Amino acid sequence: MHRKRLLTLSLFLSISLFTLSLQARTAIQNKGSDTLVNVAQAWAEAYSKKAPEVAIAVSGGGSGTGIAAMINGTVDIANASRKMKKKEIDLATQHGQTPVEHIVGYDALAVYIHPNNPAKSLSLDQLAKIYGRGKKYQNWSDLGIEVAGCKDNTIVVVSRQNNSGTYVYFQKAVLGPKGKYRQGTLDMHGSKDVVDLVEKTPCAIGFSGLAYVTDHVKMACITAEDSGPCVNPSVATASDHSYPIARPLFMYTDGEPEGEIKTYLDWILSDEGQCIILNKGYAPVHSVECKAPMLDR
Numbered sequence: 001m002h003r004k005r006l007l008t009l010s011l012f013l014s015i016s017l018f019t020l021s022l023q024a025r026t027a028i029q030n031k032g033s034d035t036l037v038n039v040a041q042a043w044a045e046a047y048s049k050k051a052p053e054v055a056i057a058v059s060g061g062g063s064g065t066g067i068a069a070m071i072n073g074t075v076d077i078a079n080a081s082r083k084m085k086k087k088e089i090d091l092a093t094q095h096g097q098t099p100v101e102h103i104v105g106y107d108a109l110a111v112y113i114h115p116n117n118p119a120k121s122l123s124l125d126q127l128a129k130i131y132g133r134g135k136k137y138q139n140w141s142d143l144g145i146e147v148a149g150c151k152d153n154t155i156v157v158v159s160r161q162n163n164s165g166t167y168v169y170f171q172k173a174v175l176g177p178k179g180k181y182r183q184g185t186l187d188m189h190g191s192k193d194v195v196d197l198v199e200k201t202p203c204a205i206g207f208s209g210l211a212y213v214t215d216h217v218k219m220a221c222i223t224a225e226d227s228g229p230c231v232n233p234s235v236a237t238a239s240d241h242s243y244p245i246a247r248p249l250f251m252y253t254d255g256e257p258e259g260e261i262k263t264y265l266d267w268i269l270s271d272e273g274q275c276i277i278l279n280k281g282y283a284p285v286h287s288v289e290c291k292a293p294m295l296d297r
Contacts, residue, residue: 026260028056032066032079033165034190035107035209036249039280040079043268046276050267054260060190063165070252071095076261078252081107081165081209092254102251104268106283108210108233109170109245111220112198116148117205121221121230124174124244130155130205131170133180140203149202158194158206159185166191169247170207207245210238211281238283249282 030040037060044056066078071092084092084099092099111127113119117140126143129136137143139153147153159181160167167187171179188194194206199216210233213219221230224244237243257265267273274284275291 026054028054028077028261028264029069029075030056030058030077030079030251031061031069031075033063033081033249034060035063035081035166035211036079036104038211039105039277039282042276042280043273046272047264047267051260051263054264056264062161062163063168064163067252070099070254071097073097073254076253077265080250080252081247082169083250084252098255099252100254100256102253102257102265102269103248103285104251104265105249105274105277105285106238106241107247107249108235108238108243108283109166109173109207109247110210110213110233111222111245112195112206112208112213112217113220114147114150114198114202114204115216115218116150116202117145117218118147119143119145119220121223123223123226123228125226127174127222128176128179131157131159131181131185132175133182135182147202151203154203156201156204157182157185158197158201158204159187160191160194160207161187161189166208170245173245173247209281210234213281235278235281235283246283 030044037058040058044058047054047056063080063082066075067080067084067088069075070078071088073095089099111122126137138155140147140150140155141153171181175181186197188197191208191212194208195212195214195217198204198206199214219233221232222244223230231237231243233243238246251265253261269285271288274286274288278284278288278290
């Protein structure tokens with residue numbers, strides 16, 4: 001009987017200590033942009049080694065999903081590959097939230113085409129005629145291009161779902177403030193899905209973050225004007241903003257961050273955190289010196 005009581009007491013103490021350990025940990029909920037999800041996970045994993053008492057849960061779902069969660073007060077940090085809209089800020093205010101914007105890096109929004117596609121450069125005007133409402137360009141031959149393996153030379157237009165920050169940014173940057181997407185686009189859930197579809201479809205064109213490039217697709221050189229010089233998407237051209245479709249990447253918090261959330265965001269913006277985003281194929285917010293060699297993009 002005495003031994004049984006000791007075992008019960010030991011089990012009770014173990015459970016109590018485990019519960020106290022969980023309560024002592026700080027949990028940070030981080031959700032949103034599919035563009036940022038890989039680097040956000042890398043940040044969380046690296047930071048957990050520095051601060052094991054902080055648990056950071058990262059999930060994607062798109063910029064709109066992360067912003068909606070912040071408006072509803074269910075996340076600590078919302079990742080976004082676009083700025084919040086005025087109506088989202090107003091809605092957040094109505095819910096008692098005060099969104100504060102933090103730029104954590106820059107991305108070159110690449111335009112992907114199949115390796116069979118002989119095109120080397122595309123202008124913003126051509127992209128608008130491919131993606132814009134009205135279908136001004138329906139075939140690659142409209143651009144003077146013949147694509148091997150592309151039946152009827154019909155352009156397969158690949159986009160993102162409308163809750164994606166990438167979708168919204170491309171719409172504003174390429175189609176204009178009042179521009180609308182054409183009907184019949186293939187809208188992919190994630191950035192990787194866009195690149196995978198273009199890889200398998202000779203007729204296709206799609207846009208996605210630079211970090212998702214593979215050896216099985218081509219990235220078009222982009223010109224701001226039809227007669228102007230083209231600029232290739234890269235970390236360097238995203239950093240100096242010479243690439244026509246370069247964009248900032250954001251994290252949003254409710255009010256100015258405090259405590260562990262502030263410490264975490266400060267670390268993300270430090271050289272250590274910025275070397276991680278650079279290694280993932282994005283441009284840092286400031287020049288950094290990194291110990292390990294970075295990816296050549």
